[in-house]
Amino acid sequence: MTKALLEVRGLDVDYGAVRALRGVDLSVERGSVTAVLGANGAGKTTLLRALSGLLRPASGTIELDGRDLTRAAVERIVRLGVAHVPQSGGVITELTVAENLRLGGLWRGDRAALARRIDEMYALFPPLAERRSLPAATLSGGERQMLALARALTGSPRLLLVDEPSLGLAPRVVARLMAVLRRLCDEDGRTVLLVEQNARSALSIADRAIVLDLGAVVAAEPAATIAADDRLRHAYLGF
Amino acid sequence: MVRFINLTLAGITSGAVFAAVALALVLIWRATRVVNFAQGAMLMITTFIAWSVIDAGGSYWLALGAALASGLVLGAVVERVVVRPVENKPHLNAVIVTLGLFVVLQAAAGMIWGDTPHSYPPAFTIRGLSVAGTWLLLSPFDLFVIGAVAAVMVALTLLFVRTDLGLKLRAAAFAPEIARLQGVRVGRMLTLGWALAALVGSLAGVLVAPSVFVGPTQFDAMLVFGFTAAVIGGLDSPAGAVVGGLLLGCALSYVSGYVSSDLVTMGALAALITVLMVRPNGLFAASGGRRV
Ligand SMILES: Nc1ncnc2c1ncn2[C@@H]1O[C@H](COP(=O)(O)OP(=O)(O)OP(=O)(O)O)[C@@H](O)[C@H]1O
Numbered sequence: 001m002t003k004a005l006l007e008v009r010g011l012d013v014d015y016g017a018v019r020a021l022r023g024v025d026l027s028v029e030r031g032s033v034t035a036v037l038g039a040n041g042a043g044k045t046t047l048l049r050a051l052s053g054l055l056r057p058a059s060g061t062i063e064l065d066g067r068d069l070t071r072a073a074v075e076r077i078v079r080l081g082v083a084h085v086p087q088s089g090g091v092i093t094e095l096t097v098a099e100n101l102r103l104g105g106l107w108r109g110d111r112a113a114l115a116r117r118i119d120e121m122y123a124l125f126p127p128l129a130e131r132r133s134l135p136a137a138t139l140s141g142g143e144r145q146m147l148a149l150a151r152a153l154t155g156s157p158r159l160l161l162v163d164e165p166s167l168g169l170a171p172r173v174v175a176r177l178m179a180v181l182r183r184l185c186d187e188d189g190r191t192v193l194l195v196e197q198n199a200r201s202a203l204s205i206a207d208r209a210i211v212l213d214l215g216a217v218v219a220a221e222p223a224a225t226i227a228a229d230d231r232l233r234h235a236y237l238g239f
Numbered sequence: 240m241v242r243f244i245n246l247t248l249a250g251i252t253s254g255a256v257f258a259a260v261a262l263a264l265v266l267i268w269r270a271t272r273v274v275n276f277a278q279g280a281m282l283m284i285t286t287f288i289a290w291s292v293i294d295a296g297g298s299y300w301l302a303l304g305a306a307l308a309s310g311l312v313l314g315a316v317v318e319r320v321v322v323r324p325v326e327n328k329p330h331l332n333a334v335i336v337t338l339g340l341f342v343v344l345q346a347a348a349g350m351i352w353g354d355t356p357h358s359y360p361p362a363f364t365i366r367g368l369s370v371a372g373t374w375l376l377l378s379p380f381d382l383f384v385i386g387a388v389a390a391v392m393v394a395l396t397l398l399f400v401r402t403d404l405g406l407k408l409r410a411a412a413f414a415p416e417i418a419r420l421q422g423v424r425v426g427r428m429l430t431l432g433w434a435l436a437a438l439v440g441s442l443a444g445v446l447v448a449p450s451v452f453v454g455p456t457q458f459d460a461m462l463v464f465g466f467t468a469a470v471i472g473g474l475d476s477p478a479g480a481v482v483g484g485l486l487l488g489c490a491l492s493y494v495s496g497y498v499s500s501d502l503v504t505m506g507a508l509a510a511l512i513t514v515l516m517v518r519p520n521g522l523f524a525a526s527g528g529r530r531v
């Protein structure tokens with residue numbers, strides 16, 4: 001078996017005196033979708049923020065492709081091919097749609113490739129193409145999620161960290177978004193770590209899932225196993 | 240009528256300088272949410288450096304170049320050494336640090352160059368132009384002042400709007416955390432932002448030097464006028480800073496011409512208070528706060 005793309009071991013993260021993650025282990029296979037599920041306050045966002053370097057873990061290790069990233073700076077982690085789409089997107093509302101997109105791939109320094117990637121994004125998300133020269137402030141919530149995802153993809157990341165992309169979106173849009181994430185793995189070979197409240201949608205595309213409760217992993221199984229586990233579903237996933 | 244035109248022309252010239260100082264303040268406010276109370280002292284230092292070049296026999300243009308270059312360096316050093324340690328601390332810390340820097344720079348200038356103000360030459364004659372037999376309050380040097388400020392504004396606008404670096408600078412200013420997640424080295428952008436702001440300030444210093452003279456306290460009023468112009472423009476908007484500077488320049492010119500030149504500083508204060516009461520977010524503030 002090839003080694004996993006992302007290996008997390010015994011991760012503890014604190015906010016001051018409060019421990020938000022306790023001993024989290026996680027292993028994400030190359031080219032797979034892994035879902036991170038759990039109730040409000042379970043620690044899902046905290047996990048992603050630690051992975052992308054925005055939070056310093058108190059202990060534990062994070063390895064990407066065998067490289068230790070535990071205390072690496074955000075800028076370095078981005079350059080190793082990790083893109084983080086934060087909760088509620090984080091598009092920069094003062095910039096135009098096109099500027100937001102360009103920003104996501106600037107670090108690669110290859111203008112021609114970036115222009116090509118941006119055109120691909122317009123093809124993938126037509127509403128963005130129509131609004132390319134408008135400020136991102138004029139986008140709807142769903143369009144912002146698209147923009148945030150598209151911006152992350154203009155950097156051609158190996159590992160995509162996505163925090164609750166379905167938040168506040170209509171069911172049809174959610175389904176479309178999930179299909180896009182699945183295709184990123186199947187067709188482009190990217191690896192996705194998907195945080196979701198919407199467990200049913202996430203499990204429908206995920207290969208594996210972990211369930212967090214009060215900052216600890218309570219289950220780590222193939223997605224189908226979790227979806228079929230009535231006790232887990234009732235206790236933690238609410239469906 | 241001629242008098243009104245003349246006062247307007249004089250107002251535009253001084254307004255251009257106010258606009259440059261206001262722009263220096265706005266660039267820093269927008270990027271770091273710090274009002275740089277040391278801006279007046281920083282441009283005083285760079286203007287003294289320019290004066291030293293001229294005093295040593297250098298040309299006007301060499302001196303201007305020295306002022307701009309030292310502005311860039313001073314701005315970067317101030318950000319790295321003085322402002323960086325109080326970043327992410329309560330706002331009052333940054334206020335105290337820039338006020339402290341103001342005092343230190345002023346004292347240092349006094350020790351190095353002495354307290355007596357020195358005269359500073361204009362680039363061109365300050366004799367007013369005459370149009371159809373009427374003397375205007377607009378000299379070739381005034382035209383140079385307006386042109387130099389306009390050129391810097393255009394260059395900065397192109398930098399911010401047209402280049403990748405400008406995009407990174409804006410992203411770092413608007414949303415530092417999101418910018419970092421896109422690989423932007425936000426720390427470097429802040430340093431560069433301070434350097435650019437100080438560059439604009441140093442230009443203003445050299446341009447205003449012939450009329451205020453060069454001394455440790457000669458540029459204090461520039462900070463007040465620049466801040467007023469920036470507040471008129473909304474503190475967040477570079478375009479607003481420019482318009483605010485021109486409006487303030489004209490308003491003060493009318494006060495000085497029609498009422499009394501002793502009232503100019505008070506006029507600036509009155510303008511500041513009026514704007515803060517009527518439009519607390521400035522004349523050009525977008526409605527509604529920032530949404531992320
Ligand atoms: N900046 C912070 N300071 C202190 N505590 C925090 C901070 N951010 C989160 N927490 C706490 O850490 C715990 C985990 O929060 P986190 O945001 O990771 O939850 P989440 O699983 O993403 O929840 P949600 O689904 O609501 O987004 C919560 O108890 C939260 O109150």
Ligand SMILES: [Mg+2]
Nearest residue numbers: 044045046087
């Ligand atoms: Mg969350």
